[in-house]
Amino acid sequence: MYDAGLKNRREVLGADYVDNSIGNADSFNSEFQELVTRYCWGEVWSREGLTRRERSLINLGMISALNRPHELKLHVKGALNNGLTRDDIKEVLLQVMIYCGVPAAVDSFRVAREVLGHDNDR
Amino acid sequence: MYDAGLKNRREVLGADYVDNSIGNADSFNSEFQELVTRYCWGEVWSREGLTRRERSLINLGMISALNRPHELKLHVKGALNNGLTRDDIKEVLLQVMIYCGVPAAVDSFRVAREVLGHDNDR
Amino acid sequence: MYDAGLKNRREVLGADYVDNSIGNADSFNSEFQELVTRYCWGEVWSREGLTRRERSLINLGMISALNRPHELKLHVKGALNNGLTRDDIKEVLLQVMIYCGVPAAVDSFRVAREVLGHDNDR
Amino acid sequence: MYDAGLKNRREVLGADYVDNSIGNADSFNSEFQELVTRYCWGEVWSREGLTRRERSLINLGMISALNRPHELKLHVKGALNNGLTRDDIKEVLLQVMIYCGVPAAVDSFRVAREVLGHDNDR
Amino acid sequence: MYDAGLKNRREVLGADYVDNSIGNADSFNSEFQELVTRYCWGEVWSREGLTRRERSLINLGMISALNRPHELKLHVKGALNNGLTRDDIKEVLLQVMIYCGVPAAVDSFRVAREVLGHDNDR
Amino acid sequence: MYDAGLKNRREVLGADYVDNSIGNADSFNSEFQELVTRYCWGEVWSREGLTRRERSLINLGMISALNRPHELKLHVKGALNNGLTRDDIKEVLLQVMIYCGVPAAVDSFRVAREVLGHDNDR
Numbered sequence: 001m002y003d004a005g006l007k008n009r010r011e012v013l014g015a016d017y018v019d020n021s022i023g024n025a026d027s028f029n030s031e032f033q034e035l036v037t038r039y040c041w042g043e044v045w046s047r048e049g050l051t052r053r054e055r056s057l058i059n060l061g062m063i064s065a066l067n068r069p070h071e072l073k074l075h076v077k078g079a080l081n082n083g084l085t086r087d088d089i090k091e092v093l094l095q096v097m098i099y100c101g102v103p104a105a106v107d108s109f110r111v112a113r114e115v116l117g118h119d120n121d122r
Numbered sequence: 123m124y125d126a127g128l129k130n131r132r133e134v135l136g137a138d139y140v141d142n143s144i145g146n147a148d149s150f151n152s153e154f155q156e157l158v159t160r161y162c163w164g165e166v167w168s169r170e171g172l173t174r175r176e177r178s179l180i181n182l183g184m185i186s187a188l189n190r191p192h193e194l195k196l197h198v199k200g201a202l203n204n205g206l207t208r209d210d211i212k213e214v215l216l217q218v219m220i221y222c223g224v225p226a227a228v229d230s231f232r233v234a235r236e237v238l239g240h241d242n243d244r
Numbered sequence: 245m246y247d248a249g250l251k252n253r254r255e256v257l258g259a260d261y262v263d264n265s266i267g268n269a270d271s272f273n274s275e276f277q278e279l280v281t282r283y284c285w286g287e288v289w290s291r292e293g294l295t296r297r298e299r300s301l302i303n304l305g306m307i308s309a310l311n312r313p314h315e316l317k318l319h320v321k322g323a324l325n326n327g328l329t330r331d332d333i334k335e336v337l338l339q340v341m342i343y344c345g346v347p348a349a350v351d352s353f354r355v356a357r358e359v360l361g362h363d364n365d366r
Numbered sequence: 367m368y369d370a371g372l373k374n375r376r377e378v379l380g381a382d383y384v385d386n387s388i389g390n391a392d393s394f395n396s397e398f399q400e401l402v403t404r405y406c407w408g409e410v411w412s413r414e415g416l417t418r419r420e421r422s423l424i425n426l427g428m429i430s431a432l433n434r435p436h437e438l439k440l441h442v443k444g445a446l447n448n449g450l451t452r453d454d455i456k457e458v459l460l461q462v463m464i465y466c467g468v469p470a471a472v473d474s475f476r477v478a479r480e481v482l483g484h485d486n487d488r
Numbered sequence: 489m490y491d492a493g494l495k496n497r498r499e500v501l502g503a504d505y506v507d508n509s510i511g512n513a514d515s516f517n518s519e520f521q522e523l524v525t526r527y528c529w530g531e532v533w534s535r536e537g538l539t540r541r542e543r544s545l546i547n548l549g550m551i552s553a554l555n556r557p558h559e560l561k562l563h564v565k566g567a568l569n570n571g572l573t574r575d576d577i578k579e580v581l582l583q584v585m586i587y588c589g590v591p592a593a594v595d596s597f598r599v600a601r602e603v604l605g606h607d608n609d610r
Numbered sequence: 611m612y613d614a615g616l617k618n619r620r621e622v623l624g625a626d627y628v629d630n631s632i633g634n635a636d637s638f639n640s641e642f643q644e645l646v647t648r649y650c651w652g653e654v655w656s657r658e659g660l661t662r663r664e665r666s667l668i669n670l671g672m673i674s675a676l677n678r679p680h681e682l683k684l685h686v687k688g689a690l691n692n693g694l695t696r697d698d699i700k701e702v703l704l705q706v707m708i709y710c711g712v713p714a715a716v717d718s719f720r721v722a723r724e725v726l727g728h729d730n731d732r
């Protein structure tokens with residue numbers, strides 16, 4: 001289950017990021033890294049009931065609601081790796097505006113833009 | 123925009139429920155009913171960027187994170203109307219367990235089951 | 245400070261409710277009752293910087309955001325005692341819709357209506 | 367890990383409650399039951415770094431902050447099984463008042479009292 | 489409604505800030521900017537039921553409870569534009585201490601002070 | 611009560627930090643400083659029902675759940691002053707992973723590590 005989780009985690013969040021997180025772990029957080037890889041990325045992301053695209057949509061909404069900008073940034077990158085477009089992400093965040101309120105959406109749009117950049121920059 | 127919203131709202135949440143909410147409104151909450159219909163169900167649910175199925179997946183995760191059981195119950199029904207299966211809903215809630223924590227998932231599984239019933243009851 | 249707090253608490257939440265809460269306290273929660281009376285109702289509600297009306301407006305928004313329906317119900321009653329009208333309360337909750345999201349507002353409108361009743365009931 | 371988790375879960379929450387939860391599970395929530403038993407009660411509650419008493423103290427504070435009254439009720443019972451006294455629980459909830467605010471503490475005192483009963487009832 | 493909203497938004501948050509937000513929008517967030525201007529600043533801030541001063545009081549409490557420091561900073565500036573004094577803002581945040589807990593108040597006092605500066609700096 | 615609170619606060623959070631907070635207070639936040647010292651550090655931290663070690667365990671879980679990283683950092687330092695080891699703190703945060711979700715735990719592990727440093731740095 002750890003190996004399946006590691007594979008999923010590297011494919012979704014990027015191999016460099018994940019290898020660095022695990023390589024950089026020490027006695028304080030290595031068990032945490034191991035549990036996250038096994039349960040979150042192994043047990044849940046390995047399940048076949050939903051596509052990766054769908055799991056990313058859910059995570060963008062859920063992590064916006066949870067008010068966790070560091071994790072949101074990571075999962076915006078993961079969403080791109082899972083095939084979501086810039087427009088798909090915009091749609092989720094407009095739904096965040098309605099259900100989580102305007103301040104949550106302002107924060108999520110700002111964080112997402114740090115990953116996605118500005119139209120004119122591209 | 124109100125008419126488009128009302129149509130969406132009735133199709134997703136059920137015509138009886140919506141007609142009752144609006145018919146039962148008084149001077150205290152009729153403007154709220156009107157704004158929700160226009161803003162939430164018109165402006166956002168009318169957008170074409172995501173399917174209704176996808177919007178329901180996002181809402182189940184987001185409303186679980188927001189800890190709003192009354193709305194969750196309504197959106198479990200809406201999810202069924204939007205074509206999600208019992209198994210799809212289970213998948214979202216297992217993802218809730220990982221990202222929002224076990225107590226959030228216990229609550230959401232209990233609420234969903236009030237709508238979905240027990241296997242043996244069917 | 246306890247006496248000042250008790251006076252404020254009885255005037256805002258109603259003497260019957262408060263006397264019952266305190267009279268019904270036992271060894272488990274009597275210190276809590278005493279601290280709430282002194283700290284919340286004495287130290288803060290005795291301050292002159294804002295009117296009671298203003299403190300009630302803030303509380304309705306804040307307790308809606310905190311997702312605490314039991315306390316919200318109590319503070320809707322307190323708001324009426326502090327001179328807010330039915331329409332004032334409606335205005336706060338429409339602002340809740342925008343800043344805290346639609347599910348928060350749906351819950352707060354429902355709770356407020358349990359106190360305020362329906363137009364046609366009056 | 368499942369067996370270790372099941373043993374911990376039954377000892378903390380009570381064998382009857384746990385056997386009922388698992389026996390009552392169906393195709394919708396049986397995987398969730400299995401994961402909670404393994405992940406929460408196996409991986410974490412089996413760890414030796416903290417005593418059960420300490421884990422209960424943490425949970426009472428954490429679940430109060432998370433605003434999950436159903437789970438809080440369960441963990442008040444678990445706290446008694448783990449050796450906390452009525453007075454220990456009171457201390458945690460007074461700390462909740464300061465750090466999570468008065469409405470959180472009012473709710474947690476009410477929920478705890480539903481389990482603990484009133485002095486005069488004993 | 490967009491024009492009324494834009495006028496309100498510029499008067500409360502400052503013309504420079506708002507013109508920059510809108511001018512800087514791109515295909516990712518321009519619809520969001522438009523919806524916020526229309527619904528939040530048009531539909532709600534145009535309503536006559538409460539004064540701008542009152543709406544600012546509510547927002548300071550509500551956004552503190554929501555734990556959104558970027559938005560809080562903006563609305564501390566807005567509160568000054570709406571006529572609140574330094575002392576009024578202090579009063580709201582002391583009420584935040586009671587209802588949302590000490591950590592929420594520590595954060596909000598720090599954010600507000602970034603806008604208001606230190607006595608000795610003036 | 612202020613003096614008892616000040617003594618506790620200096621012993622737990624460190625004399626330098628506390629003296630600086632109080633010395634740096636101005637007309638905007640000095641009453642807040644005074645109330646926090648008296649109620650939080652006087653009324654609650656002076657109580658004898660739980661040890662300081664236990665109060666720190668509760669606070670690490672509770673402040674993680676509340677999503678307040680500035681306060682968490684401070685209380686990780688306080689936890690060390692109250693005798694918790696690096697391993698004790700790790701145990702609390704693994705429990706945070708289960709009950710508050712993975713994003714909460716990722717954030718708390720990162721914040722705690724800013725205080726505790728990396729194994730190899732020691």
